[in-house]
Amino acid sequence: QVQLVESGGGxxxxxxxxxxxxxxxxxxxxxxxxxxxxxxxxxEREFVAVSTSTGGRYYADSLKGRFAVSxxxxxxxxxxxxxxxxxxxxxxxxxxxRDVEYGDYSRPNNYGYWGQGTQVTVSS
Numbered sequence: 001q002v003q004l005v006e007s008g009g010g011x012x013x014x015x016x017x018x019x020x021x022x023x024x025x026x027x028x029x030x031x032x033x034x035x036x037x038x039x040x041x042x043x044e045r046e047f048v049a050v051s052t053s054t055g056g057r058y059y060a061d062s063l064k065g066r067f068a069v070s071x072x073x074x075x076x077x078x079x080x081x082x083x084x085x086x087x088x089x090x091x092x093x094x095x096x097x098r099d100v101e102y103g104d105y106s107r108p109n110n111y112g113y114w115g116q117g118t119q120v121t122v123s124s
Contacts, residue, residue, distance in 0.1 A: 002028055002113045004095050009118030012085055016122070020080040022095030022115055030073040033101040036080045037108055038091035039117075045094070047106035051078055058105065085122045092117040 003025040012018050022034065036048040049059045049069040057069050066085075071078040078095060096111035103110045 002026070002032065002097055004029075004097060004113055004115035006093065006095050006115040006118040009093060009120045011121045011123060014086060014122060014124050016085050017081070017083045018085065018120060020082070020093055020095075020118060020120075022078040022080075024076040024078075024097065026076060027073075029076045029078075029097060032097040032099060032113075033105060034071060034078045034095060034097045035105060035111065036069060036078075036093060036095055038089075038093045038120075040088070040091040045108050047108075048093070049080065050105045052101055052105075060106070082120070085120075087122050087124050090120060090122050092119050 005023050008020040031053050033052050035050040037045050038048050039045040047060050049067055051057055051069045051071045066083050068081040094117045095115045097113040098111045
């Protein structure tokens, strides 16, 4: 079992930056694919970025260049650096992990472990 805890959300002005953290419960997270998803108000959960256990990093096309995912396996933690934030980035941000890295990494159903989410609000 893996437990995930997100932190770092908050209120930020348009154009600002935030860094989210997702801390896993132990060294097992190093062997898992980990991803960020977000759920805007009234909308479905959507893929943001993934960090594979072998060092791959992939992003939603609309977020390339503004968001960056990284991980520090020594700290059991994945990060999401978000820059040039816009009002439509407002959402609850979730981190997720999966044991086996096959199947579409952008589908929430392919992840078995989830954090509780952290709210990001971008004000104009």
